[in-house]
Amino acid sequence: MISPFYRNLKNAIRIHIFKTNIETKLDVDMLQLLFSSNRSIINWSVDLEDIDNVLRIEASKNLSENEIITQLNLIGFSCEELD
Template sequence: MKKNLMISPFYKKHNINIRIHVFKTNIETEADISIIKVLFNSFSKIKQWSIDLEDIDNVLRIEATKNLSQRVIIQNVKSKGFYCEELD
């Protein structure tokens, strides 16, 4: 079975301009998340984001418009003093 069959046609139609970015970070606390929240709330291109503090890689997942690059996200997270690397 093809993977793309698992995504609903509704989602594909309405989120055609959305790209999902996944990063490994050292964001570990609620205080860290507060810092990142202020940063991400200033980006109109970011539609949703989350950080999994229970994952060993403290995974940051971002849903953004396709014209927001991984490089820009990484630079901005690093500007706040955090480690950030794209996961494959």
């Protein structure tokens, strides 16, 4: 049985997965600066070994894919949602 606390937390989190052109540790460091100032982002990671350089973001439900894409585009990265 799932506790009510966990159920509420699970319902409040959304996972976003993107294909990006993030390629280096320096790129990841730039993301760290961007994402650390966004309180809606709970956790994130980039798989630099994947051909799509997958960015995975766990965020509150109020952060949309378009907001993430716009933020990344503003600092020079391409980003598109993976289905």
